[in-house]
Amino acid sequence: MIVKLLSGDTPRSPVLAVILLAILVALAFAPFLFPGVRSVDTAARICIFIVLVASYDLMLGYGGIVSFAHTMFFGMGAYGVALASTHMGRGFDAVAVGALSGALLAAAIAFLIGLFSLRVRAIFFAMITLAVASAVAVLVSQLSGLTGGEDGLSFQTPRALTPAFRFGDELFGVRLNGRLLAYYLIFGVSLILFLLMLRVVNSPFGRVLQAIRENDFRAEAIGYRVVGYRVTVTCLSAFIAALAGALYAIWLRYVGPDTVLSFDIMVDILLMVVIGGMGTMYGAVIGAALLVLAQNYLQALMGMAAGAVAGLPVLPELMNADRWLLWLGVLFVLSIYFFPTGIVGRLRQRRQGRAAQGR
Amino acid sequence: MSDPMLRLSGVYTDIAQYHILQGVNFDVPRGQVTMLLGRNGVGKTTSLRTIMGHWRARAGQILLDGQDIAALPTPAIARLGVGYVPENMGIFSDLTVEENMILAASSGPLDRTRLDWLFSVFPPLQTFWKGHAGNLSGGQKQMLSIARAMVEERRLYLIDEPTKGLAPAIVSTMAGALRQLKDQGASILLVEQNFSVARALGDSAVVMDDGRVVWTGAMAELAGDAALQERLMGLSMEAGH
Structure with missing residues (x-):
């Protein structure tokens, strides 16, 4: 059952399995295990960054595509929810419309960038994403009438997700309010999106991506259209990054250029992927948890x-x-020095090494 | 005589400022093994890569079963039924042997009967079926590379130096596999430097020099004429065999 849920991609290292289980339990019961605004806020950020980093790993670790526009896609989802909630009024319909619009716009822009630049060498794609992301960040700051400019937008989320909403007294000393619901909405959606990405990378589509990353000419020579696969994974990655942005907006009830479009977030994503381990998915969990x-x-x-x-x-x-x-x-520096393949890569290598010795 | 499976007519290929193929003409007859021979750097690998669409021909026609494929992209050529085994094997090391084979069977799920046949030809593939291809030995990687091309029946096989750098025992396994493929009536264009393998498998031979075809004929004729070999390729391939 668990193996099926993980799409057959088990941790393949007892130490890794224990760490992942500990993170899962900690996140699942965070409001009860670590009561307090700051700790629950940290747990929510970890959930959101796991999704964001895993979606980047989908593109970098599995597709071999370097992009600097991931924060832009993240911001599109966040601004989507903020704008929809501002103009449509608070409600789950506004959240859904905003998240979906932001995600679709992100996928459409990823499609256009990918179509024009993934035919050529990967470095051009990286440069184009950097240029587009910078342009969008400037645009968002300039369009203050729509986006709130540098000040950003504060908006109201559905009433059921606010601290004022109560659905009981207390459970293990924790208030049963909308903030708790908002946390579990973020935790649940993050978990579903992560398992979905795990399914994608372990599907035939994911295998073709790995083949393309390793040897694109060889993948073409056995009949796979490399550009098509690269564009598809870029769109999928952008779509999921935007959904992560939507979750972040729901949690913060605020969006601003520094909060969701900053290049610092892009650097954090890169660090989380590298420290956790590229092309492993579980690396996103470890990297995000550690860094946040x-x-x-x-x-x-x-x-x-x-x-x-x-x-x-x-x-x-x-x-x-x-x-x-x-x-x-x-x-x-120490983690890169001691874990050049990331923490997950290192733990799996140790396991493989022991298995080889025992043969 | 029926139309050839593959025909190259006046094919020119440039790589950057270098004119590598300069009007290449040859046929690969149906159901036969055609050896593509010549010294290093004369354009054999470029010919295979041009047929696969990796290098684009500047001029000329490449007819696969009568259809001009010179302008088609590589995936389309592969999907027309051309199986290509490159010189550097090109296996996907991060994937398992099984996944490598599944990817190569692009038209559908693996055919169990054909897989059993491949296991009988290359037993290590069955042994390491679930293992990572990157952990295989050099010979096993080459077996996987050829098995990937053979996992489905193809209209044409392009195989580039399958025995290069392999131990004699593995060379004999390779030759046995190619012999079985030939006996099934496959059309094969084979670049091979090992003359005993070339002589055992080849029906016809195409010799290239300096980007052009300088001789075509029966493999038996070339194999039996040391002076002709010396003239065409600068060495007698009989030496040492």
Whole structure:
């Protein structure tokens, strides 16, 4: 049953299976295990970034396509929900229309970019996506009448997803309100989208993508239209990234250029894919969980560490909470050094190595 | 005599500023093995790649069963029934042996009878069926590469140096597989440097030099004439065999 749910793509490493299970349990029961606004907010961001990073991995790890426009697609979904909710009024219909419109627009733009640039070398596609993403970010900032410009848009989500909505008293000390529903909406949709992507990469379509990534001429020589497959996966990836953006907008009830279109998000996505492990899907789970946790808690952790070593020379300065970005950078360098194929790749290699030794 | 399965007429191919094929003409008769021979760098691999549409012919006709395929894209040529085994094998290392074979059977699911035949010809493929192709040995990778082309009945097989760099035992397995394919009546265009394999399999031979065809005829005639070999290819292929 579980193997079927995972489309036959099991973790293939006991350590990896335990880590993934721990993340799944932590996310599934986050509001009860880690009560508090900040921790639930972190859990929701992890869910959303898992989907966003997995959708990028679909394109980069499986299709071998480098894109810098993923944040743009993410932003389209987010702005779709924001604009629909602003103009149609709060309600699930506005959320659905906005999410779907944003996702379809993202797929359409991905189709156009892909059709014109995926015929040529991959570097041109990367450059074109960078140019288009920058242009869209500027456009969103300039069209302040529609998008709210630099200030962004605050909007109302359906009443059932707001803290004011109550559907009971308390369960294990947690208030049963719309915020809890919003979290589980995000968790559920993220889980479904992730399993769907797992199904895609393990389908015949996914196998052809992997073949194209490895040797595109050979894939053509056995009858597969490389451009068609590349354009399709780009559109699918953009569509799902936009849905992740829609979830983010629902959670934040706000969209702005810095929040959903910033190039910093693109860098985060790249880091999450590389640290987790490209072409593995599960790498997205590990990479997103690790990076979002580090971004949210490393600073506090370092503050505590600095307090603990207060009497010692040099160490309190090194552990100063203001230096958290430095340590985040050191962690990235170390993880790339020790896990060049990503954490998932490394764990699976260890397993394969042991199996080979035991043969 | 029936029309050939493949006919190249006045094919010119340029790669960047280099004129690699300069008016190539030859036929691959139906149900026969045609050996494409010549020294290194004379245009044999380019000829196969031009037929597959990877390099676009600047001029000339490439007729597959009477249909001009010179302007068709590579996937369309493959779907017309041309099986291609490139020199560098081109297996998909990240996929399993099974997945490699499934991908190659582009017209539908794997045919069990044909698969059993392939397992009998290349037993390691059955042994490592669920294993990653990247973990296979060099010889096993070549077996997989050829088996992929043979997984479906093709109108034409283009095979580029299948025994290159392989151990003698594997060469004999390869030759046996190609012999069985030939006995099934397949049309094959084979580039091969191993003369004993070429002589055993070839019905006719096409010798190239400097981007042109310099000799065509029966393989037996070429095999029996050391002076002709010396003149056409600069060496006698009888030497050492």
